[in-house]
Amino acid sequence: GQQVMQIPQYQHVQEGEDFTTYCNSSTTLSNIQWYKQRPGGHPVFLIQLVKSGEVKKQKRLTFQFGEAKKNSSLHITATQTTDVGTYFCAVTSGTYKYIFGTGTRLKVLA
Amino acid sequence: GAVVSQHPSRVICKSGTSVKIECRSLDFQATTMFWYRQFPKQSLMLMATSNEGSKATYEQGVEKDKFLINHASLTLSTLTVTSAHPEDSSFYICSARDSPQTSGGIKEQFFGPGTRLTVL
Numbered sequence: 001g002q003q004v005m006q007i008p009q010y011q012h013v014q015e016g017e018d019f020t021t022y023c024n025s026s027t028t029l030s031n032i033q034w035y036k037q038r039p040g041g042h043p044v045f046l047i048q049l050v051k052s053g054e055v056k057k058q059k060r061l062t063f064q065f066g067e068a069k070k071n072s073s074l075h076i077t078a079t080q081t082t083d084v085g086t087y088f089c090a091v092t093s094g095t096y097k098y099i100f101g102t103g104t105r106l107k108v109l110a
Numbered sequence: 111g112a113v114v115s116q117h118p119s120r121v122i123c124k125s126g127t128s129v130k131i132e133c134r135s136l137d138f139q140a141t142t143m144f145w146y147r148q149f150p151k152q153s154l155m156l157m158a159t160s161n162e163g164s165k166a167t168y169e170q171g172v173e174k175d176k177f178l179i180n181h182a183s184l185t186l187s188t189l190t191v192t193s194a195h196p197e198d199s200s201f202y203i204c205s206a207r208d209s210p211q212t213s214g215g216i217k218e219q220f221f222g223p224g225t226r227l228t229v230l
Contacts, residue, residue, distance in 0.1 A: 042207075042224050
């Protein structure tokens with residue numbers, strides 16, 4: 001079945017440092033979504049990417065969709081303690097289903 | 111944004127009992143609802159896809175007779191864990207999606223707050 005791997009699995013950074021998580025799929029994707037889950041909370045939708053090579057920004061967050069539409073990245077500039085959580089990518093499988101990536105857990109040290 | 115509620119938020123039960131979890135979309139009609147299970151420090155694993163008025167579609171390895179799903183209306187889906195055992199202890203999260211037309215073509219999922227099930 002479809003596999004969606006994320007690296008790294010964990011990342012500890014000092015506050016103010018940058019952070020990047022990568023999402024890799026075994027198949028070509030129609031779109032990719034990113035979610036953030038705070039500790040003890042539920043996933044919250046961040047963004048969806050659709051076009052090959054697409055880059056979208058949300059304040060300090062930059063999302064990129066690979067040219068081959070098989071990978072994506074989320075980059076956070078100058079991390080803050082509020083960025084703590086697990087970041088998941090999610091891809092659609094078929095018409096309705098979403099397959100979540102393995103997630104990257106971010107800890108920000110003040 | 112759209113709000114999805116889940117009830118109960120936490121449940122502790124004895125082995126062998128059944129537990130029902132409700133998932134409601136509060137301010138939109140959810141044509142599709144999803145049920146996920148998440149073990150500690152792991153990703154979300156899709157259990158089943160629930161469409162209003164039809165039978166749920168279960169993922170491979172998920173027992174449909176153990177995890178009963180009923181999507182009775184466009185705002186309510188229920189998951190019943192029948193004859194729960196300690197290995198069923200997990201964080202169960204539902205999500206809902208409205209019509210692509212009303213969400214501008216972005217198939218965003220709105221997640222409920224989750225239900226933490228502990229089976230003794």
